[in-house]
Amino acid sequence: MSDTLSRIEEKVADGESLSFEDGVALFETPDLLRVGQLANSVRERLHGDRTFYNRNLHLNSTNICEADCIFCSFARLKSGMPQAYAMSVPQALEWIRERFDPRMTEIHIVNGLNPDLPFDYYTGLLSAIREEFPTLHLKAFTAVEIHYFAEKFGMSYREVLERLREAGLGSLPGGGAEVFAPRARKKLCRDKVDADGWLQVHGEAHALGLKTNCTMLYGTIETVEERVDHLLRLRE
Known part of the structure; x- marks a missing residue:
């Protein structure tokens, strides 16, 4: 799973779309912190240090x-x-x-x-x-x-x-x-x-x-x- 996550990290860093198999791997990995870091890296690339909400x-x-x-x-x-x-x-x-x-x-x-x-x-x-x-x-x-x-x-x-x-x-x-x-x-x-x-x-x-x-x-x-x-x- 570690090698799979490393490959996914490379795709995320390069801005590539993730595959069906990548999605399954992200759901199944026990390394939640690493998945969160990946998601946050995409958020920061798109929006910097901002977050959005409404009332x-x-x-x-x-x-x-x-x-x-x-x-x-x-x-x-x-x-x-x-x-x-x-x-x-x-x-x-x-x-x-x-x-x-x-x-x-x-x-x-x-x-x-x-x-x-x-x-x-x-x-x-x-x-x-x-x-x-x-x-x-x-x-x-x-x-x-x-x-x-x-x-x-x-x-x-x-x-x-x-x-x-x-x-x-x-x-x-x-x-x-x-x-x-x-x-x-x-x-x-x-x-x-x-x-x-x-x-x-x-x-x-x-x-x-x-x-x-x-x-x-x-x-x-x-x-x-x-x-x-x-x-x-x-x-x-």
Whole structure:
């Protein structure tokens, strides 16, 4: 493993892309400090001695969700269940007002896949927040939600994103990616859009000038190889 890490260090120093095998080796090595040093060397090369953060507020305006993901404690499958809720737009605005801090830079909005809400609810929510809090960047709706909107309301991904952008959407969060591997995804979140659809939504967002990020849910049932595959699909 020491020789393998040395070869990886040479590739990192030369700015070469790492291979699938390199990724597996980095996950499997017990030398966590050395991996951290490699990651930090890339960070310093790109950004010097700076680090980046934002001050945001997370808004979940409804937890009613048609998806039944086995790891989720947030969702309620239907209205009327204990603790199920759906905020009106005025209620969401009041919720933000109660927590607003002038130092905040962003509102992060992620919701359940609520079958009872019209598309105008989501555009209206963005428009209302933008009007009252014009300094805040609006990062909202995962690719899973965008896919759900497209299917439910008979629109393409691009049409959904264009209408949300017009209402104030600034970027997409990275949730819903979980692990791209079909084997793991089928067990963890069978009701969510598959990896190809997730990536297509983000590709459409980029084409419209929207920034996006990505998450990876790891430490459940996925293999090391599936983690690396997830990362490589993002890079590609």
